[in-house]
Amino acid sequence: MAELLVIRHAQASFGADNYDQLSDLGHQQSELAGEALRTSGWVPDRLVTGSLTRQHETLASMGFAEPPEQHAGLNEYDFHDLLSVRFQGNVPDPVRHDRKTHFRTLRETILEWQAGGLAGARESWKQFSDRVENARRFSTDTTARRVLVISSGGPIGELVKASLGAPDAQMMALNLQVKNTSWTRFFFNASTFLLHEFNATPHFSTPDRAKMLTFS
Template sequence: MPEIFVVRHGQASFGSDNYDQLSELGWQQARWLGEHWAEDGQKFDHIVSGDLQRHRETARGICEGLGLAGQRVEELPQLNEFDFKNVMHAYSEKNPQAIPAAGAERADYYRFLKLAMQAWSAGDIVGAESWQQFEQRIEEVLGILAAGARGGRTLVVSSGGAIAMMVRQILGAPSHSVTQLNMQIKNTAVSHFFAGRSGVSLHSFNHVPHLDTRQRREFITYS
């Protein structure tokens, strides 16, 4: 049966001028995942990613760990994250009192993003794309991935919000579950799906076997 392994990108550069690039730890997380799969004898027939910088770099790091440096990676922009900065800006214009103060803790920004996502999904604010457009493109890319698997094993690199939307659609969960799932997904976490005649089904969610060890648990991140 066709299998799809969807990986959230490695740790990005939170707080820097270019969030979209991987941090040094993000690169290491990606290489560790590739090395883990190489040691386990895992192979992939197709490798696909979004076209954001953090997606490309994560795919490259995984391929380096797998011993596949220079491997061709197909890019699908439908796998890109929603524009969370735009969503947060739209929410802040309607709720300026909720904006985290300068120098606030990272957790404060996560709480603000959660509120913004809830307002976006409820239609209270409009981002760069509507919630319905986000749903539609994730539904579209799930169909593309399922059709392209063709009995093989596909590795996909995407982002937390997009992965959360995939899981919501597959499980038929309510819209608010996207926000809850998005906040849980670890950097370079793997979610495993099967694609069959009846559609795509979820086998496992948010696993980090390459990090969930006594020596590496301190390197588990969420941004």
């Protein structure tokens, strides 16, 4: 079967006015991920990303200069919008700037969203899950044997959840575990889509690199 390797973007700029760009550490993480991929001998013959800057910057810093194909279904859900809807446009400062508070609140918000709440959000839970599935079909409708995808934590959690037939709530439990530049690998053919590896970071396996591991 063919392989779909989905890598989460590197560390973005948490708390900055423009989150959608890599931090200096994010560029270093990407370089290490690309180096590890080449060392393993895994050479992609198709590149796919979403349309987000942090996804494109990750691919470029990994050492892939050629323009990828794009599918917006690989983009993250708009957590800024979801939080704004939940707090009626007045998101508390700790939710915006304190990591622990942010991710605890985000989990609660996504579960509410999945249950049909947050009326007025730009995207419903069903629209999100449908577009991720469309992106999966797009990425696997190919004669390529090794497809490299750069995506985000939410879509990766949803891809894994769907491949296992797990409940919707499991998506967020998976989402919060996904490390920056981690590898999630699937095997696929025309009738099968199987999870083979989740959230691997071989490029951070040594003690000096372990401190470079991040989740946002």
